[in-house]
Amino acid sequence: MSKDAHSARMAAADLVAAVTGEGQLLSDALGQGALTALAPADRARAQRLATETLRQMPRADAVLKPFLRRSPPAPVLAVLRIATVEMLALGAAPHGVVGAAVDTLRAGGIRTDSFASLGNAVLRKVAATDPAVWATLPVPELPSWLRGRLMSAWGKPATRAMEAAHLAGAPLDLTPKDGDAEALATQLGGEALPGGSVRLTVPGQVSELGGYASGDWWVQxxxxxxxxxxxxxxxxxxxxxxxxxxxxxxxxxxxxxxxxxxxxxxxxxxxxxxxxxxxxxxxxxxxxxxxxxxxxxxxxxxxxxxxxxxxxxxxxxxxxxxxxxxxxxxxxxxxxxxxxxxxxxxxxxxxxxxxxxxxxxxxxxxxxxxxxxxxxxxxxxxxxxxxxxxxxxxxxxxxxxxxxxxxxxxxxxxxxxxxxxxxxxxxx
Structure with missing residues (x-):
């Protein structure tokens, strides 16, 4: 694993721990810690890893629970959650993910290095989990303070449908400066939406897309x-x-x-x-x-x-x-x-x-x-x-x-x- 990839994983773990352990919003945590020193591509990778882990976290915890006698500290648990999501949700090669996670724990200093052996043992068990099990896990529910309000407002079926939409994540939408959604959709291989936006399902790096530097559109x-x-x-x-x-x-x-x-x-x-x-x-x-x-x-x-x-x-x-x-x-x-x-x-x-x-x-x-x-x-x-x-x-x-x-x-x-x-x- 390259030094930059390792740094991105460490930064992703810091982001997850900041949200789950300190109650920070991801947007606030992004300006702190190791993330600030990363190159743009590695910074984006760290953010993507953290975002997907937070989205899938209840499922990751369900997989990890049988292998943990008690919950480890937040920075350690963040590394385990990220690795679990990489293997079971994102389809990354288990051998590489386990090795990278253990390296991240060892490099984390006093907060995590003593948990490297535990991480190795737990993640090897996760790696042996049938990937089909992941798809059978329930859709993560919203916290009770919000779920109850949405149930009262929109009903149980609608709330469950919204939770499923949250799990699915979001594509990238663009607003064309000249208002010509059809032309921009054709240029970028996207879909022109009713109302004038353009949707990209596999956008890649935003700043590398045609028309970004010239200001022909913006993300919205x-x-x-x-x-x-x-x-x-x-x-x-x-x-x-x-x-x-x-x-x-x-x-x-x-x-x-x-x-x-x-x-x-x-x-x-x-x-x-x-x-x-x-x-x-x-x-x-x-x-x-x-x-x-x-x-x-x-x-x-x-x-x-x-x-x-x-x-x-x-x-x-x-x-x-x-x-x-x-x-x-x-x-x-x-x-x-x-x-x-x-x-x-x-x-x-x-x-x-x-x-x-x-x-x-x-x-x-x-x-x-x-x-x-x-x-x-x-x-x-x-x-x-x-x-x-x-x-x-x-x-x-x-x-x-x-x-x-x-x-x-x-x-x-x-x-x-x-x-x-x-x-x-x-x-x-």
Missing amino acids: DAAAAMPARLLAAQPGERVADLCAAPGGKTLQLAAAGAEVTALDISQGRMDRVAENLGRCGLAANLVVADALDWQPEALLDAVLLDAPCSATGTIRRHPDLPHAKGGYGLRELFALQAQMLDHALTLLRPGGRLVFCTCSLLPEEGEQQIAHLRDRHPDLLADVAATDLPWIAPEWRAGDGMLRLRPDFWADRGGIDGFFIACLRLPG
Whole structure:
């Protein structure tokens, strides 16, 4: 095993341990430890290994359990889980995986080196496991704090279907700058999706794909691309994208010719927006500020508010979320969303449009949030025309001007992130 491959495995183990042992989100852990020193390709390999291990972790634990008298420390268990997933889920050669895992334990210093013999013995038993057993293991269930809420909202069959979608993972979706999904799909060998996104099932290294360096497209899940499409910004319109990072919606609005102000509270996240705009040759006014405090110089034609939320709709691409998050702080999030909605309305001219969205599966962050908003603002109108589009599936509709997307939708196409979208407007 090469030094770089070994470093990638060690970094992957650190990532898994950070999520499971310290409750960190993978996005936070990515900027720490050995991962920061890796070359881009090895960094991507470490992230892929960690992500797939977190997705398959309950199955890996079921295989490991008979071979462990008690659970080893988190860094050791992370190595065992990764190796189990590599062998049984990813089909890697057992001999190489076992040797690499033992080397990783030996190189881990005081935290793991004394467990190298245990790891060797356990993983040899895992390697002897019939691969067919893996397919018979149950689909991992969501944690009880979330599963119970989804059962109450959508029912048991839908919740199980969402869990199956989470296990399947997510393909790569792209948004073409020029809006020509058919041409980009043909160029990259992908599928043009209803709504204008392009889906790649075997993408390879993103930065090596044709059109990346020239900014012809950007990575954006098909669900995340829908709010800006429904807002339908026109050339010259004054539009704000609140909570804009990482910038996909800002790019869409700018590509449509709008005068866009992109706002985010984090300078670091706003730097990513600037980087994406620069690569794609697009422009927007970037503001680092709290969305609850910001006021434009003149009232706006439209506002897109992608509010902070539980992110429960993105578990199929972020399997760390169920392990790192609990049900804490949800009420505070619900209250913040309500405040942001009320403030967003003050930014609009008469007749102005508001698109509110959350990447959440919880009705409290979607349907219920809008019902409460309309109670507070009885004159607020549903923008029914915004969602009256031929590519919108009937099962997505959640009321006038509202869409509810779930991971189990588009099952024949590889699923879609969970999203809630509401299109509203002020009376003119």
